[in-house]
Amino acid sequence: MQAVIMAGGKGTRLSSLTGGKIPKPMVDVDGMPLLERQILTLKREGVNNILIVLGHLGNVIKDYFGDGGKLGVRIDYYQETQPLGTAGSLPLFVEKLEDRFFYLFGDVLFDLNLQKLLNFHQSKNAFITMMVHPNTHPFDSDLVITDDNDRVIDLDPKNPDRNYYYNNKVNAGMYVMEKGICDYIKAGQIKQDLEKDIVLPLTKTNKPIFAYSSSEYLKDIGTPERIKAAVEELKTGKLRQKNLNNxxxxxxxxxxxxxxxxxxxxxxxxxxxxxxxxxxxxxxxxxxxxxxxxxxxxxxxxxxxxxxxxxxxxxxxxxxxxxxxxxxxxxxxxxxxxxxxxxxxxxxxxxxxxxxxxxxxxxxxxxxxxxxxxxxxxxxxxxxxxxxxxxxxxxxxxxxxxxxxxxxxxxxxxxxxxxxxxxxxxxxxxxxxxxxxxx
Ligand SMILES: [Mg+2]
Ligand SMILES: [Zn+2]
Missing domain, CATH: 3.40.50.1000 (HAD superfamily/HAD-like)
Structure with a gap:
C-alpha cells in the first residue's frame, strides 16, 4: 500500500522551533522528526511505499530520508517548483501513484489502524474516503456533512456563524483515494485546493465520497503549544492506546x-x-x-x-x-x-x-x-x-x-x-x- 505525504508547508507558526532552517514536517517531536514518526507508523500499519511531496526546503527532507532504506520502506519524492495547493501536484506525478493510496499532511501526528480505514473504503466502494473525528471545537472547525449512510453530501469550512444543528464530524485531513481522482484535477502548474476545488464539487456528483469516523489519535500539531501537548500524550501512551488495534x-x-x-x-x-x-x-x-x-x-x-x-x-x-x-x-x-x-x-x-x-x-x-x-x-x-x-x-x-x-x-x-x-x-x-x- 502507498501513502502520499504533503510535506511542502512553510510552517511559519513553527519558526521558533524550526529557525527557518528545516521544513515544518521535520520539527522535533520528543527526539524525532514528526515526518519520521509518520513514516514509522505507516510502516507498522503495512504501508511500505511512500511518496513525499516536497516544497520549501525539500532538500532537507530528501537528505535525511534518502530512499527510505534505513527505515525499511521505499521513499520517492516529487519536488514542487511553485506552491500548487493541496491538490494541484497530484496529476503531475500520476505515473508514480498506485491505484489506491492514503493521502495525508506532513504536520499531523497520528496513530491509526489503517486496515480498518481501508476496509471501510472498500466496503463502501468509495472513490474517496475522508477520515472525520469529533473534536472539542466543532463550531470553528471544517465540518463534513453526511447522510445517515456516511456518504458525504457537503463540506462546511470553518464558519463561526452556523445557524443549523450539525454532527460533530470534523475533517481530519487523512484520506483514502483512488488514482482516478487525478482526472478531476487540472493538470499543469495550477494551484488547487483538495477540499474546495476537488472534493466539494465531487460530492455533488454521483461519485461515492464517504466519511470514516474514528476515535483514534490524529492531530495537526502546527504550533509550538500543540507540539508540547502532543509530546505529553505520546509519553502517557494515550496516542498508541487509542489505536483501534488495542x-x-x-x-x-x-x-x-x-x-x-x-x-x-x-x-x-x-x-x-x-x-x-x-x-x-x-x-x-x-x-x-x-x-x-x-x-x-x-x-x-x-x-x-x-x-x-x-x-x-x-x-x-x-x-x-x-x-x-x-x-x-x-x-x-x-x-x-x-x-x-x-x-x-x-x-x-x-x-x-x-x-x-x-x-x-x-x-x-x-x-x-x-x-x-x-x-x-x-x-x-x-x-x-x-x-x-x-x-x-x-x-x-x-x-x-x-x-x-x-x-x-x-x-x-x-x-x-x-x-x-x-x-x-x-x-x-x-x-x-x-x-x-x-x-
Ligand atoms: Mg432514559
Ligand atoms: Zn431496534
Missing amino acids: PQKAIFLDRDGTINKSNGYVYRPDLFELEEHVIEAIKKINASGYLAIVVTNQPSVARGLASIDDINLVNKKMETLLGQGGVYLDAIYFCPHHPESGFEEENKAYKIPCSCRKPDVGMIQKAKDKFNIDLASSWIIGDTTTDIQTGINAGMHAALVMTGEKGEDKQFDCVPDIIAPNLDKAVELILCKDDNHGL
Whole structure:
C-alpha cells in the first residue's frame, strides 16, 4: 500500500522551533522528526511505499530520508517548483501513484489502524474516503456533512456563524483515494485546493465520497503549544492506546433522562434540553481513556410520531450543544423499532422485534465491533432499569442516575453497580473505581 505525504508547508507558526532552517514536517517531536514518526507508523500499519511531496526546503527532507532504506520502506519524492495547493501536484506525478493510496499532511501526528480505514473504503466502494473525528471545537472547525449512510453530501469550512444543528464530524485531513481522482484535477502548474476545488464539487456528483469516523489519535500539531501537548500524550501512551488495534474501554450513555431532560418522546429539537452538569460529565469522559457512546431507544419512529431524519436532527442538536460546551461523543446509536403493534398511525416497517432495542445488546455489539471495545471493562449509565439490564446483558458494569425516570420504571429486577444523583457524579465514581483513572 502507498501513502502520499504533503510535506511542502512553510510552517511559519513553527519558526521558533524550526529557525527557518528545516521544513515544518521535520520539527522535533520528543527526539524525532514528526515526518519520521509518520513514516514509522505507516510502516507498522503495512504501508511500505511512500511518496513525499516536497516544497520549501525539500532538500532537507530528501537528505535525511534518502530512499527510505534505513527505515525499511521505499521513499520517492516529487519536488514542487511553485506552491500548487493541496491538490494541484497530484496529476503531475500520476505515473508514480498506485491505484489506491492514503493521502495525508506532513504536520499531523497520528496513530491509526489503517486496515480498518481501508476496509471501510472498500466496503463502501468509495472513490474517496475522508477520515472525520469529533473534536472539542466543532463550531470553528471544517465540518463534513453526511447522510445517515456516511456518504458525504457537503463540506462546511470553518464558519463561526452556523445557524443549523450539525454532527460533530470534523475533517481530519487523512484520506483514502483512488488514482482516478487525478482526472478531476487540472493538470499543469495550477494551484488547487483538495477540499474546495476537488472534493466539494465531487460530492455533488454521483461519485461515492464517504466519511470514516474514528476515535483514534490524529492531530495537526502546527504550533509550538500543540507540539508540547502532543509530546505529553505520546509519553502517557494515550496516542498508541487509542489505536483501534488495542482494546478500548467505553462508557455507554443513555440519552433521554440521562443526557437530556425527560420530556416524553423527544423527537423534535425543541423538546431536547440538556440535563444539568452534562457538559462537565462528558468532559471528564473525554479526558479519560474511555469512549463516550450514546445508545438510545427511540420508538417514536415505530410509533409513527417521527422519522429517522427527525431523530437524527435531535441528535444533531445534542452534538451541537455538547460541541459548544467543548465536549464530544465518539458515536451515537439509536433503535427506531418497537415490537408491539396496535396504534393506528404506527410505522409498520419499524414495528418489528429487533436485536438493537435495549435491553438487547445489538447497539452495544455494533459499537464493540467498530471500536474494538472490551465490554468487561466498560460501563453503561442510564436512568431506567432497562439501561441497567442492558449493561448486565452485555457483560458490562452499570450505573443508575437519579435523573429522568430515576430507575422507577420497574421493567427489570436488577441491581446497578453504582447509583448516583446525576451523570456527572456517576462518571466521577466510575473514574474513581478505575485504578488508572481511565488512562
Ligand atoms: Mg432514559
Ligand atoms: Zn431496534
